[in-house]
Amino acid sequence: MYRFALLAIAAIGVVPARSLDAQSLPAMSRIAQLPTYESFEGFTTPPPLEAWPQEPRPSNQWCHQLLPDGLVFDSYLAGTKESRFSLHLVKSRGDSTFLDATLGTRIGIWRYGTTDAFRPEGWQLDVEGSGQIRLDLPSDRDVRSVDFRAGIPVSYGVGRHRMKFAFYHLSSHVGDEFLIKNPGFNRLNYSRDVLVLGYSYYMNQKLRIYAEAGWAAYSDVGLPWEFQFGLDYAPCGPTGLRGEPFWAMNAHLREEVNFGGAFTFEAGWAWRGQDANMLRTGLFYYNGESNQFSFFDEHEAQIGYGLWYDF
Secondary structure (H helix, E strand, O other): OHHHHHHHHHHHHHHHHHHHHHHHHHHHHHHHHOOOHHHOOOOOOOOOHHHOOOOOOOOOOOEEEEOOOOOOOOOOOOOOOOOOEEEEEEEEOOOOEEEEEEEEEEEEEEEEEOOOOOOOOEEEEEEEEEEEEEEEOOOOOEEEEEEEEEEEEEEEEEOOEEEEEEEEEEEEEEOHHHHHHOOOOOOOOOEEEEEEEEEEEEOOOOEEEEEEEEEEEEEEOOOOEEEEEEEEEOOOOOOOOOOEEEEEEEEEEEHHHOOOOEEEEEEEEEEEOOOOOEEEEEEEEEEEEOOOHHHOOOEEEEEEEEEEEEO
């Protein structure tokens, strides 16, 4: 039985092999006449991965750039009127529970300077715009008010120093639902066109101090002068998934409320990507005159949770 099995295995292996050998010569000659892969027009062997175009590395050489990554003069992290994407769930003492949302962005249009996204040097032209809306959650999520802002900042930075000259327009509007429910409310046509001069200084890679002055060339309801100053502490490079802590504080003083203004403090966790954009989440505290300028002279004390995305 054992010998019979060996003979069967040999027959299976040998017979087809002899048949293949008999037919392989003409078949192989035909295959050899076919065109090779590289000879098809428009198709070639892909180059090795090392030969693919690489992302240019940041350079200290100044050059012209269109739509550069990063900002020469970063937005104030705790500035409540900055154009960014943010959500605030807040409880205002003596009032209601609000969802304050800023739907906006700030992007670089042109830069003459270095190509680093995180701490670039040189001249840069930006545009910014946002809608800053307040929803009254217990009152059927009515739109209480919304501020619209648009601006053009021009900034210059070298070393630890950053300077900004900007123009922005802001107008404030009260929601229809709020007016219907409050027929005696005195609606104000609050608006202003402001020239801004700002300066910031980096104490180290993560901490900066700043101050700015704004003067309204045109204003309705409000008065011309406003001032801001504060501190920002945040990651200065890519953080990966772990992230890093951040904190920020801002004081915003306005002539129309006898320079009383408001104080804001934020603290939490931040993640920063390769393009320098930053996602933050944490707690915040706000105390002062309302940052919804249809109610510019009403005092608010807020504490809540925030989510911010900075460009």
